[in-house]
Amino acid sequence: MKGHWSLRGQLSVVLGGLALAILGSVGGYLGSLATDELFAAQQAVVRSTAQSAAELLASQLRDREREIELLSLSPHLMQGPLDSAAVRDSLDRRAALHDEFAWLGVTDTEGKVLQATSGMLAGRSVAQRDWFIAARERVYVGDVHEAKLLATMLPSQPSGEPTRFIDFAAPIRDADGRLRGVVGAHAHWRWITGLVDGVTRRQGASSSIDALILDREGRVLYPELLKVAQAEGQPVLPTALVNGRFEGALRFGDGRDYLTSEALLHARTNAELGWRIVARQPLEVALRPVHDLRRELLLLGVFVAAALTLACLMLARRVSRPVEELARIARRVEAEREVPEFPREPAFRELTQLSDSMRSMAQSLIETEHVLQKTNATLESQVQERTAELQAANAALEHLATRDPLTGLHNRRSLDARLDEALALDRRYAVQSGRVHGLLLIDVDHFKHINDAHGHPAGDAVLRQLAQLLLSTLRVSDLAARFGGEEFAVLLPELAGAVDAIAAAEKIRQTVEAARFGAVGRVTVSVGVSLVSPDDGDVRPLVDRADAALYEAKRSGRNTVVLKTAEPGLPPR
Numbered sequence: 001m002k003g004h005w006s007l008r009g010q011l012s013v014v015l016g017g018l019a020l021a022i023l024g025s026v027g028g029y030l031g032s033l034a035t036d037e038l039f040a041a042q043q044a045v046v047r048s049t050a051q052s053a054a055e056l057l058a059s060q061l062r063d064r065e066r067e068i069e070l071l072s073l074s075p076h077l078m079q080g081p082l083d084s085a086a087v088r089d090s091l092d093r094r095a096a097l098h099d100e101f102a103w104l105g106v107t108d109t110e111g112k113v114l115q116a117t118s119g120m121l122a123g124r125s126v127a128q129r130d131w132f133i134a135a136r137e138r139v140y141v142g143d144v145h146e147a148k149l150l151a152t153m154l155p156s157q158p159s160g161e162p163t164r165f166i167d168f169a170a171p172i173r174d175a176d177g178r179l180r181g182v183v184g185a186h187a188h189w190r191w192i193t194g195l196v197d198g199v200t201r202r203q204g205a206s207s208s209i210d211a212l213i214l215d216r217e218g219r220v221l222y223p224e225l226l227k228v229a230q231a232e233g234q235p236v237l238p239t240a241l242v243n244g245r246f247e248g249a250l251r252f253g254d255g256r257d258y259l260t261s262e263a264l265l266h267a268r269t270n271a272e273l274g275w276r277i278v279a280r281q282p283l284e285v286a287l288r289p290v291h292d293l294r295r296e297l298l299l300l301g302v303f304v305a306a307a308l309t310l311a312c313l314m315l316a317r318r319v320s321r322p323v324e325e326l327a328r329i330a331r332r333v334e335a336e337r338e339v340p341e342f343p344r345e346p347a348f349r350e351l352t353q354l355s356d357s358m359r360s361m362a363q364s365l366i367e368t369e370h371v372l373q374k375t376n377a378t379l380e381s382q383v384q385e386r387t388a389e390l391q392a393a394n395a396a397l398e399h400l401a402t403r404d405p406l407t408g409l410h411n412r413r414s415l416d417a418r419l420d421e422a423l424a425l426d427r428r429y430a431v432q433s434g435r436v437h438g439l440l441l442i443d444v445d446h447f448k449h450i451n452d453a454h455g456h457p458a459g460d461a462v463l464r465q466l467a468q469l470l471l472s473t474l475r476v477s478d479l480a481a482r483f484g485g486e487e488f489a490v491l492l493p494e495l496a497g498a499v500d501a502i503a504a505a506e507k508i509r510q511t512v513e514a515a516r517f518g519a520v521g522r523v524t525v526s527v528g529v530s531l532v533s534p535d536d537g538d539v540r541p542l543v544d545r546a547d548a549a550l551y552e553a554k555r556s557g558r559n560t561v562v563l564k565t566a567e568p569g570l571p572p573r
């Protein structure tokens with residue numbers, strides 16, 4: 001199971017990942033939609049600021065222009081002496097009414113100041129001034145310029161900036177249209193900048209919108225800081241702005257991106273100064289709500305994803321728990337070979353079906369296993385029985401193959417095999433141990449007569465009794481066999497010498513002689529004895545020596561024991 005993910009883990013990862021992917025896509029889409037919308041909305045605000053400032057300036061410049069024109073048309077300027085106190089009163093009143101005017105004055109046709117507010121510049125010549133020269137012909141509005149003569153007479157700017165003016169001027173003519181003089185006014189530049197700032201302030205401090213005033217050549221007139229920087233040769237404005245009108249995001253000389261909009265100041269009077277008002281808002285401030293929205297969306301997304309992942313985990317647990325329970329029960333069935341209680345899960349029909357199927361399968365398997373176990377047990381006992389029978393049959397066969405049917409002693413074939421073994425053992429060990437095998441050939445004396453006198457069955461009975469007598473006389477390690485007809489053989493192991501063999505033969509002879517054989521009565525046997533010799537190539541010489549000894553015993557009168565040793569061989573001891 002190693003290396004495989006659990007069902008619960010896989011479900012959690014897949015469902016949680018799916019939820020995250022969906023939330024990420026929706027959040028990304030909403031964020032980009034909001035960015036576009038907000039960009040357009042903020043652009044509209046910046047544009048409206050630029051246009052409002054341009055329109056306000058245009059109308060204010062037009063109003064001041066008309067003011068001066070109307071002043072030039074007033075009766076006490078057209079008719080009376082221009083240096084009268086009435087003229088000065090009129091100038092002072094207007095200056096008091098419009099505090100943007102720093103100076104109001106009247107000159108004669110040569111440019112000599114006849115009357116002025118607070119008497120400033122009275123008697124001085126302004127013949128070289130643009131406003132005087134232009135206003136001899138027509139109503140004049142001049143571009144901003146630094147104060148010259150008045151600079152020392154007026155209080156200096158609180159900001160430390162040089163005093164600047166916008167000039168308004170108009171010709172003074174009599175009823176016949178002859179030039180009598182010129183009326184001129186210097187309006188404070190800060191009046192203009194104050195108007196522009198007033199418009200941007202209306203957007204609220206947090207909007208960070210500011211406005212620039214550019215002249216028709218694209219030079220900065222306001223704010224002062226940028227004007228100075230530009231004069232020093234620093235790149236202040238984006239190229240797009242210098243070259244023409246523009247709206248959109250621009251990077252300014254300070255390295256920041258601004259949402260920018262530009263409006264042409266159009267006064268529709270002589271005051272066509274060609275100024276442009278540029279309103280701008282730092283892009284990061286403009287898009288801050290989008291960033292806030294994105295952050296909130298991200299937070300919401302993380303929260304929802306966490307909640308969804310938790311829900312997925314719970315769902316996965318709900319699905320996997322019964323499956324794990326089924327797996328546990330399956331292991332129990334395998335280990336205990338019993339059918340425990342299977343869970344039923346009503347929430348999932350498929351799991352209920354699976355549980356039912358597993359229960360019936362487990363029952364069927366265990367029943368089949370019980371049947372198989374019983375069959376196995378029966379088969380095993382049958383195999384054991386058959387094996388025992390086979391072993392018994394094999395033993396019987398073995399007995400039949402090695403035993404003489406009449407006497408139950410070993411037969412000739414079995415004796416020959418044991419004689420071969422005896423010879424091999426003696427060849428290997430006899431020299432060290434000094435012990436050899438001996439062979440007795442035992443023949444019933446006058447057996448033909450027994451048969452003839454008592455019948456063949458009686459002869460068989462004698463042979464069987466002789467066999468029992470042999471077995472009772474011999475040791476367990478000795479081997480008695482029927483050699484053929486009425487002749488028996490005995491193989492004696494571990495003999496110290498011929499004396500042992502003769503003793504055994506004699507014991508047999510005497511036992512037979514002492515026994516009674518039913519109706520037959522007494523029976524005697526003759527015994528030929530021989531010992532294994534180191535010179536024996538096979539068993540033949542051993543048997544031949546025993547047979548010769550038996551012949552010798554018969555010839556010497558029967559019921560006796562004769563030893564026949566090998567020539568040359570071991571001397572009889």
Ligand SMILES: Nc1nc2c(ncn2[C@@H]2O[C@H](COP(=O)(O)OP(=O)(O)OP(=O)(O)O)[C@@H](O)[C@H]2O)c(=O)[nH]1
Binds near residue numbers: 443445456458
């Ligand atoms: N009843 C019976 N007689 C057997 C069996 N095998 C051999 N005989 C008989 O044993 C007799 C052996 O006789 P002989 O070989 O002449 O020897 P014997 O009469 O014992 O005389 P000696 O050995 O010289 O003492 C024969 O008559 C065989 O028929 C047998 O299994 N059962």
